[in-house]
Amino acid sequence: MNLRGYDEEGPLSAADALQGFIEALGVPQARIPSGTDARTGLFRSLLATRRVLVVLDNARDSAHVRPLLPGAGHSVVVVTSRERLRGLVTAEGARPLTLDVLTEQESTGLLASRLGERVAAEPAAAAEIVAVTGRLPLALAVVAARMADHPAFPLHTFAAELRPAGALLDALADGDARRVLSWSALALTDGAARLFRLLGLHPGPDLSLDAAAALAGGPQQAVRPLLQELARLHLVTENSPGRYLFHDLLRSYAAELVRTEETSTERGATLERLYDHFLHHAHAAAVLVQPQWPAVTPVPRLPSHSGDHVQDADAALLWFATEHRGLMRAVAQAERHGFETYSWQLAWALTAYLAPHGLWQDQRTVQETALVAAERVGDPVGQAMACRLLARADNRLGNLGEAESRLLRSLDLYTRLRDVTGQAQTLHNYVELCYMQGRLAEALRHGDEALRLYRLSGNQDGEARTLNAIGWLHAAEGDYERAIESCGQALERQRRAGDRNGQAATLDSLGFAYHHLARYDRAVASYDEAVALFRASADRYHEAETLVRLGESLAATGGARRAEDVWHRAAAIFDALRDPEADAVRERLSRLRDP
Template sequence: LRGFIEALGVPQARIPSGTEARTGLFRSLLASRRVLVVLDNARDSAHARPLLPGAGESVVVVTSRERMHGLVTTEGARPLTLDVLTEQESTGLLVRRLGGRIAAEPAAAAEIVAATGRLPLALAVVAARVADHPSFSLQVFAAELRPAGALLHALEDGDARRILSWSALALTDGAARLFRLLGLHPGPDLTLDAAAALAGAPEPAVRPLLRELTRLHLLTEHSPGRYLFHDLLRAYAADLVRTSEPPAERGDALERLYDHFLHRAHAAAVLVQPQWPAVTPVPRLPANSGEHVRDADTALAWFAAEHQVLLRTVAQAERHGFEAYSWQLAWALTAYLAPHGLWQDQRVVQETALAAAERAGDPAGQAMACRLLARAESRLGDLGAAESRLRRSLDLYARLGDANGQAQTLHNYVELCYTDGRLAEALRHGDDALRLYRLSGNRDGEARTLNAIGWLHAAGGDYERAIESCSQALERQRHAGDRNGQAATLDSLGFAYHHLARHDRAVTSYEEAVALFRASADRYHEAETLVRLGETLLATGDARRAEDVWRRAAVIFDALGDPEADSVRERLALVREP
């Protein structure tokens, strides 16, 4: 106020001493003027309010890390939330600072833009460092920014920590602690219940702390109930928690987080795949009192929302020495990854799970991870590696005396041998799996293996025997309510009926299989069945419907990133040829 009043021509001796009196004088001086007042980096509404003009034609621009709801509510301010720069704006900033060096190395420039998160401060600091070394390649500076946490260290010259601390110092003690602990979250985004798990506090107590963090732009609520860090702020929070929280508190917070994810994912997996024999998870921590999902549809929606978070959590838990949480969470995540055909993710997550179980010396975890990893490798075409994993899994389950685990592994071996064209060996493994499922009393597994055996008979040309085996499987699966199992068996029946030229029965079986696969969110197998349905429709002369279902299959394979989409499009092209 003193500075403004002096700038408006009032001698120091005439400037009153009290804030209220100075505010009154300031407003009277502006009443007859047209002045632009810029209040940069205001702490909050109360900080800015004494500097607002009264009546008149003046305009005020206030910048702040705070959302300034008070000014919006009582002063009629119009909020404008600024995002980071666009990619084009970021590149333009670098061009203005560095000229032709950007055009000479566009890939390195794009990597620098991505690494800085398109934050103006970060871009300006990195540009200054590049300008200081005109003989260095841009690739050198891009490489400096690749390691985790490198951006924060690279910005030391720009006083980044001090600037970030302005927001952190404005936090209440509870919000400041939560901000630090959120630096432990693997990302990319988080929810209220995960934040509550990290804090070890009930959700109602954590909700206002998240609001405080978003009000100060330390977090962004990028979609309802989901919060996102800017990469620089994530690195800053991670640095704070590492230097400010004792190791024991960090470990406890991580355990609470992993416990939270494991038990929610386990409950969701059992709902999505009720016929799968479930692992027994690590006992739930007493503080873990959150609600679980209650039906298969909400479980699938939860997996879809948390998919990327769970992938990162599996890796982080293994890295921090929480091996049981890592491999058990990887098992639960399979209930979402496998039906969606996300085999690359499944391979990565099960490789991590296997490393965790090996480090823990846990043979049950190793057997499970080997089996699930083998299925991913088989689907990705690496049959040699998959077979080696399955043999190891069988050996581990045999040592454990786990007949059910051996049966599951043999069932997966059936699929591998079929893919490799070894039908006789596949049937032997199927018969062994059927015997072990019966020995362990797993009727769901027995039914699924009956279907697998039926498929093998169909692949060998014995369609009547295939229908007999699959019909037994379907009867048991309908009685048990195994939607996904029924879908797979109906697909097998459709295949057998098609090759017996019983096309109406084939179409009916395929269409019911497609509906059940869709109902259980098994998009990969839905697409496979659509391809076979199209073949049957084409055989009946209904080329128009065949094209329609093949287009649907191609859309699904494209969404899954599966190369099978190309072969489906080849079928479409052949049908369209005159």
């Protein structure tokens, strides 16, 4: 029996459902009692000696189902619903079975059953269609029907049609997708319905409870039951404790609703609350992760700001790891919606996580957006910051010409702003660029000027890091004793300040100098300590770089077995970061095995 629990005309009553069942069991209509309780009693007596499978499809809630349950006997009931029906689990001992979307293999099989060899002929297009539809059976079936109507069209044309935001919902018009989705939305309380609409403004892919509270503009304790209501109706999924996944199709539907049912003023206020939440949480986390970085001054916090900030560096790293995909989207979304300052400041905070993890392409992406945002509002501070961080990403990605032009622009902007620390930071980054291009004398000049400016501004952390950079340049020139002297001064300052990441970088430089002086024991000890500190500060990219150099020192002293081990570790990290340097490390391993 289809109970029509979410039909726009209302659910089928238990009394009417019972009448249909009782008639199917052979009782004449004239003998069927009128009351629901009486019909339930008759239904149960008819099933008491039978073995019957009763399927109650599309139930509204537990109360909708209870009058239709058989009593004692050997019958089995299967109930389907958008609701989780926890009342049946608690009181009736029902066994819940939550159905997920189809697997990739099942989704591809569904397409193949409708489209035949076309799927095997264009596997990439088929995989994209499966991904865009979110592996929802309804979406796959409707899209497959459209493709079957056009057998001469290549699948990649349909995949391209589905890429733009909202395109899937339009493509499902033939399947009445909006009407089907509206059945669940209409079952919501007013508060949950409003939250569902506002979720359409979140960039995705998932969100936390405190992000939902920021959207709603209310306390977490008031928003949690609303999210639970949405989860009961499968409009969101609690994919991990306190985090909710929102399917793209439902997000598109919610985005339509928020555009039509909320004013532009309310949409703007909601977005501002969301970006306020992202920025101030990310800023606090960035300061914990990179305490030596001169921090930007964020947009003042809104009175409605919700949620507690992370309290230590480990928690900050975990928060970034969980949120970084959503933060990437938020940077772009804030720029598109006219919240430019939030965009470039959030990009700065996110870089505190991206750079140590070697996620240079992600850093380049967010800083390009940040630069566009800062340029649009004529913000020289934002432009200088974005140019410098964009240059650092370009430098690591091998775009040295673009990196240099960005650094020159950043230096000019900081000079106009009379920002001495900003000038010093930019020159420090310029040192790395010149080193990579073999311009060592010029790199030393920039390093000396950066050192002067850091001392002028009283920035001792920057001074120490620049002393290390200068030491590295002396080592590159072959003046290893001078390198050790400069790096030793840097290390002394960094140990006093507790700069773990700075110490790691300086110990790496010292290891390099000791190695070239054939003082391999000192080199290995320096590298080992650097690796431990890089790992403690979650700087995976530089940990891998140091492991490579550690392996060289070990190999030079006959420690081939340990060299092989550390190079395997380095290659694994580079692979995880999708950095092509992994191939160079594997080449070292092959030479070690076959000298």
